[in-house]
Amino acid sequence: MLTTRPRGTNDVIPGEVEKWRWVENQFFKICAHYGYNEIRTPVFEHTELFQRGVGDTTDIVEKEMYTFTDRGGRSITLRPENTAPVVRAYLENKLYAGPQPVKLFYSGPMFRYDRPQAGRFRQFHQVGAEVFGTSDPAVDSEVIAMIMDFYGRLGLKNLELHINSVGCPVCRPVQRRELKKYFQPNLGDLCKNCRERFEKNPLRILDCKERRCAEAGVNAPSTLDCLCPDCADHFAQVKRHLDLLNIAYVIDRRLVRGLDYYTHTAFEIVARDIGAQSSIGGGGRYNGLIETCGGPPTPGVGYALGMERIILTMERQGIAIDTSAKSDVFVVTAGTEAADMAYKLLFDLRSAGISADKDYLGRSLKAQMKYAGKSGAHFVVIIGAEELARGTALVRDMSTGEQEEISTDSIAAYFERIKNTCSP
Template sequence: MLTTRPRGTNDILPGEVEKWRWVEDQFRRVCVEYCYGEVRTPVFEHTELFQRGVGDTTDIVSKEMYTFVDRGGRSITLRPENTAPAVRAYLENKLYAGPQPVKLFYIGPMFRYDRPQAGRFRQFHQVGAEVFGADDPYVDAEVVAMAMNFYKDLGLKNLELHINSVGCPECRPVLRRELKKYFQPLTGILCRDCQERFEKNPLRILDCKVERCSEAGRNAPTTIECLCANCSDHFSQFKKGLELLNLPYIVDRRLVRGLDYYTHTAFEIMVPDIGAQSSIGGGGRYNGLIETCGGPPTPGVGFALGTERIILTMERQEIKIPGALPPDVFVVTAGQGADAEAFKLLFSLRSSGLSADKDYMGRSMKAQMKYAGKTGVRFVVILGEEELANGTAQVRDMGACIQEAIKLDEVAQYLTGRGKKKSRKS
């Protein structure tokens, strides 16, 4: 229907979008403090990027991607996540040839054909960060600290940091062998997806949300039990980095994340008191992803945080999010000839840095004043026939209930001095 948005999408309207902009501005500020630069990748990419990068055994690739063939016969996919596109941008633009590591952040919409529910949409939005070129475990701790600092700056409470190590290509075969041995007699009770995962990537079974699969894997071998010496040392140093920053954590041996490209560190940030979908963001290290996408062996680590879930969590925790500021000035007209002068004055006020508006609906003066009051405007400038004859305007401070006559050509200067809106603390 022409008047109905597609299921799983949302309109972010005036009055609400200011909250989004404020949250995004806080994220941008934190990233700049940590010396990350912003990157903006295309909304769609070649499908192969996600098939190779994210992994064809993941739910994202096998079930959730919006993929189509364009008029040139190319398979194109709306980006379901932004790490693989950031990697592609790093390679295509030869950022690896410059100083390393390269620290990037992004803000934007992603797309997955998912089941819509509270805080989860088919077009959803993420803020995220990536570091390319550094294998230092303290970098892992840095990206976690940046995400946690961002959440704390927003005022979020009861945050839980869950961490794990998911190994590397050296120790993954050991885990794969142990998992296949464990799940072999249980394949009959696994869901259809996990029966396929058993053959392709049994680690994915540990991430299944189907209750019988979760129950079947309760006593399965964990990644930590199968780590090689290098992965074990990396995980120990990562934990030390968190401890140096006084960031408490929970080692969650079943945490594997939902993407195939993770190696070593994996983490999720949770708020247990917001319902079943308690995760509000996460990430980890992906040392093989850049090579998988056609680049030289290059380490990487990063995270993605869901904007909808952030705002939903803030609302549930009753954290006040700054909304739209009211206009500075509303120009009210009465009598013949006032409208043209008001239109001219309006642009003089705006040129002086004030937000200003006037009536365009032909309302009576009384109705204009009533409308101005509803907007929360601080100053009303009244132009009537008497004011025009005297070359003045009546300026009313709506909060103080004070009104005085000001020369028409001095109104902008007068209001700029008295009423220019203060910027929000950022």
């Protein structure tokens, strides 16, 4: 073989791709149902969009971006996430001038230079949605409800919804001060990483998975303890709306998302069945992002879901999708005399809207039947010298084995009638 696929990328081959199509279609249906419109943005953007939007000090920007200089000397980055690009498109196309809020959804590949492992790839796919122009907490919960509705339709089980509030520019300094006050005396107990975080972003210490940091942080003041009255009220309203919809959640005061733009609500959906990379979706509110990107002060909420992880979870939970692309009819020839007639018949069926196929390997009648059986075709049309002479063909129902002789002129109409009477 000349070469293999680049590390951390995947081919989605027949048998797999049907699952993708099905999951995507379920998502598109949900989006239409909830009043969201699709938006498509480029897979690459100017690097500064992510530096400023996602945040210069985040891991994503610091060490995971596919960045290169194009032939015109511009710094270009393959998108590592799609919220910043959608915000950019919202501003560039002046969608803020239309009726608000603007509700958008997307689907597509994202790129992060991570070390691959189960559920983590360098090119991975997200579906997601964003709502711009309203700070109503009922939208935070609408967006969460939409995700849970989607997962429900896929048949996913044993999911945990984690929610938290990370505050706003008013309460952030308070959190910072309180956290530093808490960790200061025990700074030596923290891991090396967290000692740096202590200075740069003490909030992140709460997110550390090291046992000693987790232990040191058990009684740490959480973001929830430091919320300003507005944020506290917002979070209460989000919870109230979730309760109204009977959506179960756990308050995860350690949930701190790794993108700088989040304010107020942050959430994540965890599937325990797929290993360490267990987050199958996450998002939150980002009321400052649009302004950061040079737009008018505009609130926003959104989320992204990982397609690979969703499909992995479905597989682990034994959720099967019908993956076969079956033809209605398989045309079989007996002997060589009827070959031309069979070929014409094949295309007549197709133009009548009947999906049809035939053998192209010169197989024997028996082998053609075998192949037809494996292809899953519901009917086989057999035509040989005798039928040719009589202007007919044999129609065999593969599930019952019953055969009928039909004139070739009326065969397309015959199948159309069957389709109309017993199609789902």
